[in-house]
Amino acid sequence: MPPQSRKKPQPQGDELPMAERGLENLIGYNLKRAYVIVRGDFRATMGEDGMSPRVFSALSFVVDMPDITQSELARRLGIERSGLVAIVDDLEGRGYLRRTAVPGDRRVQALRPTQVGVEAFAEAIAQAEAHEARLLQVMSEDEKAQLLALLRAIREPGEADAI
Amino acid sequence: MPPQSRKKPQPQGDELPMAERGLENLIGYNLKRAYVIVRGDFRATMGEDGMSPRVFSALSFVVDMPDITQSELARRLGIERSGLVAIVDDLEGRGYLRRTAVPGDRRVQALRPTQVGVEAFAEAIAQAEAHEARLLQVMSEDEKAQLLALLRAIREPGEADAI
């Protein structure tokens, strides 16, 4: 396993050259395979009873936007309201947040992070950053920033309406 | 929604600057969100009765490596042998491949693509390439090649032992 050689880009028109065809050259396939690796390392880092990626993501939003509603959080996470219930149950069970009543609209329950939750998130994000630094150590900071920008370029058009 | 501004890389030491912290700056989170979008567009492209991403991937290997065994295919796809059974059932049900006996070792059944399967794959890969060209049209060819190289840089260390 040599230290990785980045393929140089190649101009392409209507048809791709043979060497650039096939599964291994599809962004989607590579996205999936790369995500499986990152997710596995994230889970190993967080440990047996650690937060799953989606629970961690939800907590991040709650810490960042205290008193966010579940509907709003679901929209931001790109999932259905119904699917969020188990995630919030998980976080509430860990004592990381509480469902609090909102004066003026008794339908909604604002999600308020606890002190324990804020501290747990601070630790988790530090662990996550360390996990990525370790896993992606073959990449330069430049390359990581470039990757981030390119992934956002995929996300932005598709999520524009949902946000 | 402006035409997308790629963030310039920034040097970082032990601590990240505030603007570079949080969920939105994690590669893993962005990988997941980007993949969800690409997968959704892939499925919409393939249509109601089209191949799922994993079935398409499996067919790609079978067409590329006729008479591959199920164990070998599972290893290459990074999944368990047991999980491959339903995928091969799907492809066999579509008439895209056949399980064929191998003289010399009666345990294994080689996967041989049919003519229909080869043609279906040719059409599917063309559709997949068109779907990515359409979905990723905001990115230059250079940027797409760069993204591919970076995703492979994540995959290679983690998959090295499995291949």
Next chain:
DNA sequence: TATTGTTATACTCTATAACTATA
């Protein structure tokens, strides 16, 4: 003993639909 394909089973993630209590 080890390997191949298979089945049984369970768990995670997600979606749709329907319910309730509010508005």
Next chain:
DNA sequence: TATAGTTATAGAGTATAACAATA
């Protein structure tokens, strides 16, 4: 009527464990 949270349910996708046939 519409919305927020919830429940019930189902369907992918994946994993582990065990099995029969074969090596």
